[in-house]
Amino acid sequence: MNPTKILDVKGMSCPMPIVRTKKEMDTLNTGDILEVHVTDKGALSDMPAWANAAGHTIIDQEEDAEVLKFFIKKA
Amino acid sequence: MTVFKMTAAQVARKVIENQSLFILDVRNKDAFEDWKIEGHSFDYLNIPYFDLLDGVDEIIPKLPADKDVLVVCAKEGSSLMVAEMISDAGRDVFYLEGGMKSWSSYLEPIKVGDLTDGGEIYQFVRLGKGCLSYMVVSEGEAAIIDAVRFKDVFTNFAKEKNVEIKHVFDTHLHADHISGGRHIAKATGATYYLPPKDAEEVVFDYTPLEDDLTVKVGTSQIEVGALYSPGHTIGSTSFIVDSKYLLTGDILFIDSIGRPDLAGLAEDWVGDLRETLYHRYRELAEDLIVLPAHFMNIEELNEEGTVAKRLGDLVAENHGLNIESEEEFRHTVTDNLPPQPNAYELIRQVNMGKITPDNDEQTEMEIGPNRCAVR
Known part of the structure; x- marks a missing residue:
């Protein structure tokens, strides 16, 4: 899995992780993969819910210590 | 704008x-x-x-x-x-x-009523979570029952009322919210009581809350008496305050009854729950006002915001007190139970003193409704 871009929103709290992810996603092309690093626990449910609503696919998700990593494929 | x-x-x-x-x-x-x-x-x-x-x-x-x-x-x-x-x-x-x-954290203290010789009983309504805590106040002294974890709300209230907190009780080992009981006791020098049958695994010192234990509060010597009433947990204990109020913990609510499964032993405790609801409580005066440790929805709130109802009215109206067949009762309280409260196993560990999460982690554990009842 090769992310097209990595977005670091560690330390930011809701709603910024999703706001920044959306902004970044808007600059990518269909099929591109954005890797997002986030520490806000609200992202655990909000990121999949947002991706689902926007039509993007979360192809993988990791938890490394306090950091959540999402790999999101653009629709 | x-x-x-x-x-x-x-x-x-x-x-x-x-x-x-x-x-x-x-x-x-x-x-x-x-x-x-x-x-x-x-x-x-x-x-x-x-x-x-x-x-x-x-x-x-x-x-x-x-x-x-x-x-x-x-x-x-x-x-x-x-x-x-x-x-x-x-x-x-x-x-x-x-x-x-x-x-989820906000508590609204509301006076439920007057007790003998100027005493008062207050209910602390945690609207967001459906938790109810109590303070019995008589000149100079106070007793607290089922305090939630916001210790300062209780100690500040006691200061305002100019009373010293002498006794702090938990009716049982809670599974839906974190108790503030032993922390209030530690901060004030009060005695902290817990039913020993619920406390087998706790890692702190406590005073056993036994059946029939009675304490007297303040100059008017208001009686707070314990009544062993198992079913929600094996240690669950009720209180009778000033021969007027029945604090039922998580055994009997206004429109529902306690569930017996949160400590993992539903089948074992069904008999106890039935015995408590259909026999022990029936022997009490019907004019006692029931004050539970929870409400499930705001329909259960009275006009002034309290959650309280006469025992006799509950005997007549509460579905859980009107299931004639033991078999049907068993079925009601063990099958098709609602989902368990968020993080209830972790919350029990916190209340046993086995883990000590920080404030944010505690807030996270307590997110969501209490879900202690079956209807």
């Missing part, structure tokens, strides 16, 4: 005073369906904040102009963002300070 802040205390007044409010809840759908701010005259619209990032034009027509609009999210940040967008679109709007996190 303007963005205003609304506090959890202000929302609580609106619930209790039956005022109207339009809540725009911007959490995701699952969170909203699981748990929201309940009000008798509240209207709701649930649209996740991430669906509004491109603008709020679509929802503006759905916001009423004739009542306050309150934007609510989990912690505050998203509701403030959405409120600012709504204000930019030309509307006055409120956001909830601290979000659902502060709603």
Whole structure:
């Protein structure tokens, strides 16, 4: 899995992780993969819910210590 | 137009005073369906904040102009963002300070009634979580029953009333919320009591709360007497205060009864629960006012915001007290139970002193409704 871009929103709290992810996603092309690093626990449910609503696919998700990593494929 | 802040205390007044409010809840759908701010005259619209990032034009027509609009999210940040967008679109709007996190934590102390010789009993209503704590006050002294974890609310209230907290009780080892009992006792020098049968694994010192134990509070010597009443847990104990109030813990609620499964032993404790509800409580005076440790929905609130009802009325009206067949009773309280409270196993560990999470972690564990009852 090769992310097209990595977005670091560690330390930011809701709603910024999703706001920044959306902004970044808007600059990518269909099929591109954005890797997002986030520490806000609200992202655990909000990121999949947002991706689902926007039509993007979360192809993988990791938890490394306090950091959540999402790999999101653009629709 | 303007963005205003609304506090959890202000929302609580609106619930209790039956005022109207339009809540725009911007959490995701699952969170909203699981748990929201309940009000008798509240209207709701649930649209996740991430669906509004491109603008709020679509929802503006759905916001009423004739009542306050309150934007609510989990912690505050998203509701403030959405409120600012709504204000930019030309509307006055409120956001909830601290979000659902502060709603879950807010306690409203309400006087339930007078006791002998100037004594009083207060109910601390935690509207967001449905938890009820109690303070018995008589000149100079106080006793607390089923305190939630916000220790300062109780110690400050005692200061205001000019009373010394002498006795702190938990009716049982709680599974839905974190007890403040032993922390209040430690801060004030009060005695902390816990039923020994629920306390086999606890790692701190406590005074055993045995059947028939009686303490006297303040100059008017108000009696707080223990009545062993197992069923929700094996140690569950009720209290009779001043021969007037029956504090039932998580055994009997206004419109439901306690569930026997949160400590993992539903089948074993069904018999105890039935014995308590259908025999032990039936021997008590029907004029006792039942004060439970929880409510499940705001229909159970009285006009002044308290949760209290005469035992005789509950015997007549509460479905859980009117199941004739033992078999059907067993079925009701062990099969098709509602989901268990959030993090209930962890919460039990905290209440046993086995783990000591920080404040944020405790808040996270207590998210959601209490779910201690079956109907």
